[in-house]
Amino acid sequence: MDEGLGNRIFLFVVNIIKFCKTLNYSIENKVIINQLIKSATSVGANYEEAQGGSSKADFRNKIKISLKEIRETNYWLRILKAIDSDNKFDELIDESEQLKRILGKISSTSR
Template sequence: MYNLVEYKRDICIRSFNFAKRIINLAISLRKKTSLYSISDQIIRSGTSIGANIEEAQNSSSKKEFIHTMTIALKEARETNYWLRLIVECKLISQEKMELLMKENVELIKIITTIVKNSKK
């Protein structure tokens, strides 16, 4: 059975691996100096997801946990915006971005579920 400890470990690992992939994406974007700003924004939001999830694991209260996970959710949604913009502007092909975009949507769904269930 999939218990809470495994679930927490899974979201921490997934968000960490996602952040590594975001950094690699940003490195490829920075090869064009005109894209430095977009690269910087996606690094900030994409790596913040996992950082906030990790921080939430040591929350001193349920309210603090929900607040920190909500910040992670906001960062995931911002990252989704930047990923879509990169594809729509044809900075990187949709085929190359597909897995990263799918993982971002999955993280949004997981974090949304965690926040909703934590409010019960």
């Protein structure tokens, strides 16, 4: 699979973590920040696992998990934006949308 995509996902995850460090760690944000970091890091981890999949079925399964996790990541980002209503979320939301489309395409064509 495309090493460029793996690097793109890696950078996205790093940017999510760096971004979360800038957020107010209030009681309200604590759960969302934790969920966002968990889902974002899972996107990358499952994509990496897919690259070393033991079979085509294993590859497809890990890509599907990555897709689910990027969808969840997008959800948490949209919640944070709705709470904060700041444009600082737009770049991360846009990248999560693009990754969602790419992983969705990989998932649908790997059948």
